[in-house]
Amino acid sequence: MKNFKFQIAMAIVCIVLGVMISVQFKTVRSGIGTVSEYRARQLSSELKKVREERDALLNQKSEYEKKIREYENTASQGSNSAKMLKAELDNARILAGLEDVEGPGVTVIVDDLSLSESLGYLLISYTDLLEIVNDLNAAGAEAISINGQRFTARTEIREAGNYININTEKLSAxxxxxxxxxxxxxxxALLIRIGIVERLQKKNVQVTIKQEQNLKIIKYNGILQRQYSKVINEGEKQ
Amino acid sequence: MIIPIIGLLLGILIGLLSPVTIPVQYSTYMSVAILAALDSVFGGIRSSMEKIFNIQIFISGFFGNAILAAILTYIGDQLGVPMYYAAIFAFGVRLFQNFAIIRRYIFSGHKKN
Known part of the structure; x- marks a missing residue:
């Protein structure tokens, strides 16, 4: 009798042990596995270093930009044509998204209320954001930003795993x-019937639109590069 | 001796077929708990060979050791001291000791009978 009791107790314990072993086995195999503490520390110190470097470079960039402004200002003080060129340049910069701007406008908050996590897919798709931007542009928006990322002529909005990439920056709801x-x-433009807001609300996405008198939109923080396009000089041919 | 082995295989099957996985940050806890469970199994085999097997001691040891090891790991995590080393060391040493005694019982026992 005692032997039987022993065997049953042992069997129960062995079932629990087996479950633990196989679950652990699956966990270690499925993901990156266990990262040793030393490696984690190494990686975090590397991350810190790279972040510091990035911040230093960003500071340097804004300093250089300031210097360029100063040169422009001194250059434009001379002749009238230089002044006009400067005004045109400033205008182009604002429209290209290379300047912080402020003015009246709207703030649209699109929130999935963390439903995406339980659903397992992104409730707010990148096409929804594209449609919002599209509608805003059609309604004459002069500057648009999403989560602080300025929408420029070169900005992409695309899905990347569980995030949406805008200006190569990972963003989420x-x-x-x-x-x-x-x-x-x-x-x-956003509240038009069967428009994007109505469709998003049908998907259980919360959309809040606020009109504001003084909205600040920061500039694009990257570098707009041009490699392939050239200007067609039609004036010369004629 | 066949029932525990069937139990072990059954447990492994359940674990492999169920969709349960634990987050990576808790896998240290799981490994310490597995070690505690292994230690209890060997301790149980040894005590049954010494004919002093007590089901209450066995079951309380199994769950108690696993929980204590997990708590030690948690405290160690909070303090930045790898305290689960203590559990690994204690269980590891006991495991081999128990195994050595089991071996002696098996081989010398056969001779006596």
Missing amino acids: PFVVKAIGNPDTLQG
């Missing part, structure tokens, strides 16, 4: 879309 323009027109 909630998305805060800011647009400068006529607040009424912008809001009207």
Whole structure:
């Protein structure tokens, strides 16, 4: 009798042990496995170093930009044509998204209320964001940013795993879309019947639109490069 | 002796077929708990050979050791001291000791009978 009791107890313990072993085995095999503490420390110190480097470079970039502004200012003080060129350059910079701008506009907050995590897929697709940006542009928005990423002529909005990449920056919900323009027109464009906001709300996405009188949109923080395109000089041919 | 082995295989099957996985950050806890469970199994075999097997001591040892080891690991994590080394060391030493005694019982026992 005692032997039987022993065997049953042993069997129960062995079942638990077997479950633990196989679950652990699966965990170690499925992911990156266990990262040793030493390696984790090494990686975190490397990350810190790279972050510091990046911040230093960003500081340097803004300093150089400031210097360029100063040169432009001194150059434009001379002749009238230089002044006009400077004004044109500033205008082009604002439209290209290379300047911090402020003005009246709307803030659109698109929030999936963390439903994506339980559903296992992104409730807010990149096409939804593209449609919002598209509608805002159609309504005459002069500057648009999503979660602080300025929408420029070269900005991409695409899905990358569990994130949406904008200006190669990984972003996830909630998305805060800011647009400068006529607040009424912008809001009207989004709230149009069977428009993007109505469709998002049907998907259980919370959309909040706020009109604002003084909205700040920061500049694009990367470098716009041009390699292949050349200007066609039609004037010379004629 | 066949029932525990069937139990072990059954447990492994359940674990492999179920979709349960544990987050990577808790895998240290799991490995310490596995070691505690292994130690209990060897301790149980040894005590049954010494004919002093007590089911209450066995079951409480199995769960108690695993939980204590997990708590030690947690405290160690919070303090930045790898305290689960203590559990690994204690269980490891005991495991080999028990195994050595089991071997002696098996071989010398056969001679006596």
